[in-house]
Amino acid sequence: MSGNAAQTLGEFLRSRRTRLDPASFGFSGRRRTPGLRREEVAQRANISSAWYTWLEQGRGGAPSAEVLERICTALMLTDAERDHLFLLGLGRPPEVRYRAVDGVSPRLQRVLDSLNPSAAIIKTATWNVVAWNRAAAVVLTDYSLLRPDERNILRFLFLNPEVRSRQHDWESVARFVVGSFRADVARAGLATEVADLVDELRRLSPEFDRMWGENQVLSHGTGENLKRLLHPQLGSLELEYSLFAVDGRPDLSMLVYTPVQAETAERIRALLREPAVDGAEVSDPRSAGTFECDSNGMSV
Numbered sequence: 203m204s205g206n207a208a209q210t211l212g213e214f215l216r217s218r219r220t221r222l223d224p225a226s227f228g229f230s231g232r233r234r235t236p237g238l239r240r241e242e243v244a245q246r247a248n249i250s251s252a253w254y255t256w257l258e259q260g261r262g263g264a265p266s267a268e269v270l271e272r273i274c275t276a277l278m279l280t281d282a283e284r285d286h287l288f289l290l291g292l293g294r295p296p297e298v299r300y301r302a303v304d305g306v307s308p309r310l311q312r313v314l315d316s317l318n319p320s321a322a323i324i325k326t327a328t329w330n331v332v333a334w335n336r337a338a339a340v341v342l343t344d345y346s347l348l349r350p351d352e353r354n355i356l357r358f359l360f361l362n363p364e365v366r367s368r369q370h371d372w373e374s375v376a377r378f379v380v381g382s383f384r385a386d387v388a389r390a391g392l393a394t395e396v397a398d399l400v401d402e403l404r405r406l407s408p409e410f411d412r413m414w415g416e417n418q419v420l421s422h423g424t425g426e427n428l429k430r431l432l433h434p435q436l437g438s439l440e441l442e443y444s445l446f447a448v449d450g451r452p453d454l455s456m457l458v459y460t461p462v463q464a465e466t467a468e469r470i471r472a473l474l475r476e477p478a479v480d481g482a483e484v485s486d487p488r489s490a491g492t493f494e495c496d497s498n499g500m501s502v
Contacts, residue, residue, distance in 0.1 A: 208260040211290040215258050218277045219243050246276035265291050281450065297391055306333040310448065314338075314456075319470035321441070321459040324448065327390040328399070329355045329383050332454070340473050341433065341441075341459065354399065356383060360407040370430030370438075380413040381420030388419075390453065429459060436469050 220237030224230070229242055238246075244254040249269060257265060265273075270291050274284045288296040306314075306324055314322045314335040321338035323331050323345075331345050331353040339345070343365075345353050352358070358365050359379055369375045387396050404411040431439045441459040448454040461467040 207290065207293075208263075211287075212258045212260040214287065214290055215254075215273070215277070218279060218283065219258075222277065243273070243276050247272040249273075267292060267296065270296070306454075317458060318474060319461065319467050321470075323457050324454055325355065325457060327386045327392055327453050327455075328396050329379075329386070331355065336474055337470055338459075341431070341436070341439070341470060355379065356399070356403060356410070360403055360410045368432050368434075370432060375429075376409060377413055377418070378420055380410065381418040384414075384417070385419045385421055428462070435473060436466075439466055441466075 219240070220235065222238045224233065224238055224242070227238065227242070227246070229238065233239075240255050240258060241251040244251040247254065247269075249272060253269075254273075256263075267288070270287055273279075274287060277283075279287060285295050288294060310324065311333060314324065314333060318335055318337045321341040322335050323338050323342070324333040325331050330350075331343075334342075334345050343358070348358075356379060359376060366372050387393060400414065404414060427443055429441045429443050431441065433439050440462040442462055443457060443459045446456040446458065448456055461470060
């Protein structure tokens with residue numbers, strides 16, 4: 203770590219330390235300066251007081267990721283502050299911290315809704331769908347008709363015959379999904395979290411077992427990024443898909459399927475205007491989790 207980088211790191215640590223209220227952490231006594239003392243931060247981080255002092259003074263050398271994580275906890279840093287601390291201390295962002303997600307904020311849902319007639323979903327690093335717009339409900343899958351534990355893309359791609367029949371080239375789609383899923387899981391360090399799902403799929407789907415055993419790794423930038431579907435009402439569809447990061451949530455991503463042809467977009471708009479789809483009301487995405495039924499009508 204260069205001298206300037208070490209000094210910048212020390213200044214940032216000092217600024218975060220002095221903003222904290224000692225009484226909130228059970229520390230008392232008269233103080234000449236605001237915030238926690240250096241030895242109190244070191245105590246909370248379970249590191250040497252001398253080592254932490256050197257870090258603040260810009261002469262402690264490059265800290266390890268483990269030490270930085272302890273300091274983040276000790277100083278109660280926000281996610282943005284944690285990212286900044288790692289960039290200062292190690293020159294790279296920290297590893298993604300996975301958090302279970304049940305839904306998204308109203309602001310993010312409004313972003314999804316604004317994208318109609320492009321189908322858009324929010325998925326986790328474990329490929330669970332946690333939010334979607336109405337276009338996704340009519341073009342891909344009405345996820346509100348599934349229990350939250352059923353909204354995993356791999357599970358219904360490999361275990362639902364209806365989904366399989368709607369893919370223009372199921373083998374290519376499935377291979378791409380498995381390779382991308384493997385990359386996402388490794389990047390987020392979630393091998394333990396998905397172990398049960400992988401075991402289930404390997405047991406129930408010979409195709410998944412074969413593809414998983416090939417250890418192929420892919421990304422959304424691989425290939426032409428074109429999805430072809432055989433929709434029961436709209437017929438053959440060509441959709442370009444794009445993956446976007448969700449601001450402030452490295453464990454989430456937004457996948458958008460944009461109609462290639464203007465005529466396709468208009469057909470989707472017409473279907474969205476209809477009061478019913480397959481004899482049932484088009485579900486509002488915000489009603490997720492309120493219905494339980496079978497998984498018919500899914501295209502992934």
